[in-house]
Amino acid sequence: MSWTDERIEKLTKMWEGGATASQIAEELGGVSRNAVIGKAHRLDLKARPSPVKANDKPAAARPAAPKKVKPVEAAPTPPRAPEPQAETPPAPSFQRAAPPVAPESPAPRAAEPVAAPASDTPAPVSDRPRVVSVGPGGFLRQGPGDQQQPIPPAPPRRLIPAKPSAEIAGKTSLLDLNDRVCRWPMGHPGEPDFHFCGDKVNPGFPYCVDHCGRAYQAQLPRGARRAPPPLPFGGPRVR
DNA sequence: CCCTGATTCGC
């Protein structure tokens, strides 16, 4: 594979968007991660947080330099002040696990404090940061002198139990299990009506008397044992 | 071990 214009463009976009070299290589196809990194450097695309270079100790001896000695870099890095990186917008993410779906939640209207509950007294307009414009993703750009309001702590929320599905209403659910009720499963996990027997246990056993009869079998004397008949493939479901 | 980016160097 060669570096066509399109491929270079894709590489550049993804690299600047924060995708890893592996992801870019996979996306482009036909190239290795190393090829992507090499190309990115040749394009002068670097300057991204490197796990290796992030920590540059000034005088840390580098004993392992069997290859060529690289020219001494710039003078000792001055203490890194919070560089104004405000101009870099939240670049599009190319992360794999980023499903861009937000199924049911209504899109928050811009220019309105999203997390402000109705009960809270809204901050006076004069106290709010002056909104200059709405940026991508709905975040609010502020004026140069404006400072981000401290985010008010989330109000305490009352947790209410999730409503059990109708199928298991009145049945013994996993959370209802204790050592006094029979934990014989009824149905199969994942089924909507999966639950547990829930009868009073046979004391000393995890199951009720009935299900103890299913769970335990008396050891028969040697002569009386019979080989169990072969089951059809898959066997019948035992309930 | 896995991952990451950086660097080197033969091609």
Add this chain to the structure above:
DNA sequence: GCGAATCAGG
């Protein structure tokens, strides 16, 4: 210019 091999940190 290219990219495998290697290095080095997380």
